[in-house]
Amino acid sequence: MSKPVAGHDVVVVGGGHNGLVAAILAASGGQSVLLLERSPHLGGATLGEPVFAGRPTRLSRYSYLVSLFPDDLAAELGIALPLASRITSSYTPTVRDGHASGLLVERSPGAATEASFAALTGGASEFRAWQQLYGELAAMAAALAPHLRGPMLRRTQVQKRVIGAAGQQLWTDLFEQPLSEMLLRRFADDTVRGIVATDALIGTFTSLTDESLLANRCFLYHLIGRGTGEWQVPIGGMGALSDALWERARAVGVQIRTNFSVDAVTETAEGVVVTGETVRGGRLNFPAAYLLAAVAPVVLDGWRGVDSVKPVGSQLKVNMLLDRLPQLASGIDPAIAFAGTMHLEEGYEQLEQAYRASAAGEVGEHLPSEVYCHSLSDTSILNGERAHTLTLFGLHTPRRCSKQTRRGPLVR
Ligand SMILES: Cc1cc2nc3c(=O)[nH]c(=O)nc-3n(C[C@H](O)[C@H](O)[C@H](O)COP(=O)(O)OP(=O)(O)OC[C@H]3O[C@@H](n4cnc5c(N)ncnc54)[C@H](O)[C@@H]3O)c2cc1C
Known part of the structure; x- marks a missing residue:
């Protein structure tokens, strides 16, 4: 049985940079926001890590250069983007x-x-x-x-x-x-x-x-x-961007839950119920007025029962x-x-x-x-x-x- 948890205005699924940006904007606008992330870390493809064993150098495994992140968005979010x-x-x-x-x-x-x-x-x-x-x-x-x-x-x-x-x-x-x-x-x-x-x-x-x-x-x-x-x-690698977003999200009151994998979304008269699993196998429900899905379209299709081809x-x-x-x-x-x-x-x-x-x-x-x-x-x-x-x-x-x-x- 899934346990219901007190409702939020907004549940954001996916703690990559798009999910973090959405969560900060919603929380800054006065909404109560819960962010759910499957992996143990926030940042998604922008995560910066010490990728070489035993060496302090930090790099991203995925994205590494910035062009599509506008300066006025960084200013609105309240983060530095050197x-x-x-x-x-x-x-x-x-x-x-x-x-x-x-x-x-x-x-x-x-x-x-x-x-x-x-x-x-x-x-x-x-x-x-x-x-x-x-x-x-x-x-x-x-x-x-x-x-x-x-x-x-x-x-x-x-x-x-x-x-x-x-x-x-x-x-x-x-x-x-x-x-x-x-x-x-x-x-x-x-x-x-x-x-x-x-x-x-x-x-x-x-x-x-x-x-x-x-x-x-x-x-x-x-x-x-x-x-x-x-x-x-x-500057500081792509990880510096995700770290700045993560710190800002906490500062504006976004509640964050990592190690939680969403696998179903149900529409209700009040909004949605987002359901998923903790790493220990516990199942939880999160009701919210709005869901912001910052995941790949194929993941969202899966929750909605829509058949689509995984790229x-x-x-x-x-x-x-x-x-x-x-x-x-x-x-x-x-x-x-x-x-x-x-x-x-x-x-x-x-x-x-x-x-x-x-x-x-x-x-x-x-x-x-x-x-x-x-x-x-x-x-x-x-x-x-x-x-x-x-x-x-x-x-x-x-x-x-x-x-x-x-x-x-x-x-x-
Ligand atoms: C190798 C590579 C290099 C790239 N280089 C660049 C670059 O240099 N510059 C650039 O601008 N773009 C680059 N990109 C593209 C860029 O990484 C993506 O456009 C960007 O990461 C999308 O961000 P996002 O937040 O939407 O998704 P993601 O960063 O993918 O984050 C999605 C998050 O959702 C989580 N998630 C997924 N499913 C669930 C679930 N069921 N429940 C809970 N959480 C879930 C994931 O764990 C992940 O943390 C690159 C991509 C790749 C693969």
């Missing part, structure tokens, strides 16, 4: 005609970026096309970002704003046709196409040619945050702790190359081949991945260690392929 800009946007090692080189994109592309494009592509047109696209994207980001916290815009309202700020071509390229068309038309170089394309693939599992435009949606999320599309490093994760993440950063054959300073996103095997064709192979349940010839060093932008995560962190993010690696292995160095 962020650092990375000096490099990306570096892509290349080997052409047996010659090791690489494409550097600075955070604000200037002379070094222009020279790097010219050396790789043998002319000025790819850099011009890059500046054109990212200029249009910046105008779109500035026009759309202020609406991310307001009532959701209709498609026609978004269309008006995008065309007004960035022009008809960008609207067509991003909202009306698969992203592949824009990449193939605007750029001639496979490496350059791939670098642009990765923002459409990180966090999703699809082809750039897919008519559903899933890749386009992913691209938009990556390009409009904070009105600039810049992804910044949270398969398609990304691989490896956290490393190194005595020193690897040297690159191109001779670039590793402190520049690893400060941003380093793209490995992420040419346009390699990305498409890897998707086709993994969609067929196989590990392809290429393992597109990106590598990034958090400690170059923020040494505080090292907690005094003389080391560097490296994080590898592998694309198109669904779990069903995980029994297969592929040997070989990822970084030369």
Whole structure:
């Protein structure tokens, strides 16, 4: 038998950053709030941990960069959100005609970026096309970002704003046709196409040619945050954000219960009853006027008895702790190359081949991945260690392929 527990105005299920934000806003508005979390810790995918046994360095196992958390939300929540800009946007090692080189994109592309494009592509047109696209994207980001916290815009309202700020071509390229068309038309170089394309693939599992435009949606999320599309490093690691949210939630009176897994929700005349299990197997009911479900849609569907397909994760993440950063054959300073996103095997064709192979349940010839060093932008995560962190993010690696292995160095 489940035991009823005194009612709350709001029950929030899920103690990730979205659940914490919702709980703080509701409690700050005078509601009595109970937050239920399945795991022993709050933070969900933002949790920062000492992930290397016996070492004090703290890193997140999942999310690591911030772009979609607006400053005005942090201010309204009453938390500090210190962020650092990375000096490099990306570096892509290349080997052409047996010659090791690489494409550097600075955070604000200037002379070094222009020279790097010219050396790789043998002319000025790819850099011009890059500046054109990212200029249009910046105008779109500035026009759309202020609406991310307001009532959701209709498609026609978004269309008006995008065309007004960035022009008809960008609207067509991003909202009306698969992203592949824009990449193939605007750029001639496979490496350059791939670098642009990765923002459409990180966090999703699809082809750039897919008519559903899933890749386009992913691209938009990556390009409009904070009105600039810049992804910044949270000082203290992503865990510092979840710690700040957790402390604020307690300060505004949110009641928190961890180690409690919700498995059913019943609608009543007064609102809802949320039911679940403690780690010891005890069953409890929590009545409330409102439920805020800060969990994946498939979890909510399960409580409501709706059949839905559980998505398969398609990304691989490896956290490393190194005595020193690897040297690159191109001779670039590793402190520049690893400060941003380093793209490995992420040419346009390699990305498409890897998707086709993994969609067929196989590990392809290429393992597109990106590598990034958090400690170059923020040494505080090292907690005094003389080391560097490296994080590898592998694309198109669904779990069903995980029994297969592929040997070989990822970084030369
Ligand atoms: C490898 C990886 C890297 C990523 N990198 C970034 C990044 O750099 N930047 C970025 O912005 N985004 C990144 N993301 C995406 C980001 O992590 C998610 O968008 C974000 O975590 C969603 O937050 P959330 O609070 O909605 O969910 P979550 O963080 O997933 O939290 C959900 C919480 O609900 C709890 N829960 C689930 N079911 C129940 C239940 N039945 N009862 C009680 N509790 C339950 C879970 O334990 C969890 O704590 C990344 C994602 C992954 C997987």
